[in-house]
């Protein structure tokens with residue numbers, strides 16, 4: 001009977017393609033919307049992710065998210081170094097300052113200063129130059145996107161010069177950085193250099209980056225740092241979540257974008273359910289005939305479910321393929337960024353198959369209640 | 379009325395059937411008594427709306443009578459639970475419809491194989507047997523065709539093959555020839571006689587079509603929900619037709 005059910009589905013070319021297209025469209029819509037949403041949420045924490053060496057971020061207890069500025073005293077580094085389970089701890093400086101260009105224009109930039117000795121937090125993916133060049137005086141590295149903002153229309157090149165706080169900065173390298181939520185150029189330099197680029201002040205550390213000793217549990221170490229220093233210590237994941245939740249709670253992203261996502265999901269589900277439901281309704285006379293010929297309700301049900309499962313699987317596969325392709329395209333061609341964690345795939349699958357199942361159940365109701373005697377009346 | 383020697387295959391006693399309730403109720407059968415004997419082709423005739431379709435639906439086990447007793451192939455259809463009734467139909471009943479009711483997405487051979495598959499025969503064997511039967515009904519070369527590619531007469535032959543492939547005890551047909559021209563109608567009746575009337579099997583055909591009376595062993599007249607006349611035709615003329 002399964003073979004018959006599947007032939008009933010696949011040999012009805014037009015309908016079959018319509019159902020698959022419906023399911024594929026729904027899968028595409030749901031997964032794409034969710035991926036873009038996830039990508040957007042990820043943007044908020046890209047600066048945390050870009051620092052690969054450190055597992056722990058230590059900061060002022062009042063910090064809400066990664067783009068927040070609340071400097072720590074220079075002592076903080078030594079305090080953290082003293083905590084049991086901490087392998088090393090280095091200062092990390094982050095400030096927004098103004099770049100004065102030769103042309104007279106002024107541009108806000110994010111200034112990042114990393115530990116002179118270890119270079120923890122320095123850019124990973126260099127396009128031009130090398131991180132070691134940063135050891136030269138006045139040397140800075142600018143990210144690719146930032147270069148385009150600072151010197152619009154020009155080929156990326158080293159040797160460009162501009163001023164930060166009336167001090168010379170020379171571009172010795174270009175790097176690639178994850179897109180950020182607010183697109184500002186990122187200027188990387190050594191900690192000692194960075195502190196020279198800002199007006200004199202007492203507190204000059206934004207974060208302390210730390211790593212744990214082999215085998216130590218990062219969350220446990222964080223707890224220890226917190227109780228011994230009174231500072232807030234978070235693992236990378238915790239800080240990422242804290243940052244995302246800040247945006248969720250304090251901006252309209254979720255409200256605005258969430259509605260779009262929800263709408264996409266609802267439309268996708270409705271399309272799926274409707275196409276499959278109408279397919280089964282169309283086949284009602286054939287199910288009636290089979291019923292009159294002695295096919296039990298249970299077998300009719302399993303026929304409908306196997307049809308749904310096939311259409312669902314094929315459509316989902318195609319939709320996902322399209323979504324992957326589109327995500328790739330979006331990431332390459334636009335300012336949006338999409339990110340597809342496995343949860344999105346599983347969620348989409350659950351949504352789509354639930355819809356197919358619901359539509360199957362709904363249409364199965366009609367088949368089950370079908371009076372076989374009706375086959376004589378048409 | 380001549381009473382034949384055999385045990386009846388179908389026994390209907392005081393069968394009534396009412397559609398709907400209250401003001402809008404329609405009484406389709408008002409106490410029909412009917413025996414059908416194996417080895418015979420029985421025609422059920424009567425004016426439109428007299429209850430013919432209702433009666434054969436009850437005999438085929440796809441409709442419940444409102445009251446009365448129905449026994450088909452030693453099964454009491456009134457007391458048989460729904461699940462077992464499906465099984466009963468799958469084994470014992472073949473149905474030929476006026477509008478064929480073939481499954482458009484299955485080939486001729488696959489359509490004919492369906493009753494065997496319902497009876498848990500393997501797909502491969504079922505289709506092989508279906509092809510043999512298609513040969514016998516003159517559609518040997520159309521086994522791979524879809525119903526939409528066949529003429530009305532061919533489709534009806536196909537649906538006859540489907541109704542008999544599992545060797546059911548009773549085959550019921552509702553106006554099997556009314557959608558066909560005279561020539562094709564005769565061919566279809568010959569085919570039915572040849573394949574569906576066997577020693578322990580019976581054929582019951584509802585018709586308006588005077589032209590096919592000559593194929594019958596017996597003509598039962600239904601009027602206003604009751605059997606009003608029961609003619610047995612000379613066995614000789616029907617024997618000639620065989």
Ligand SMILES: Nc1ncnc2c1ncn2[C@@H]1O[C@H](COP(=O)(O)OP(=O)(O)OP(=O)(O)O)[C@@H](O)[C@H]1O
Nearest residue numbers: 397398404405406425426427428429430431432433
């Ligand atoms: N499903 C139904 N619901 C309500 N009334 C019905 C239903 N089926 C049949 N009837 C009524 O029952 C009566 C008998 O119907 P039936 O179809 O058995 O007649 P018939 O002899 O087959 O007629 P015809 O020759 O026109 O096919 C008719 O009055 C019909 O309107």
Ligand SMILES: [Mg+2]
Nearest residue numbers: 430431432552
């Ligand atoms: Mg009728």
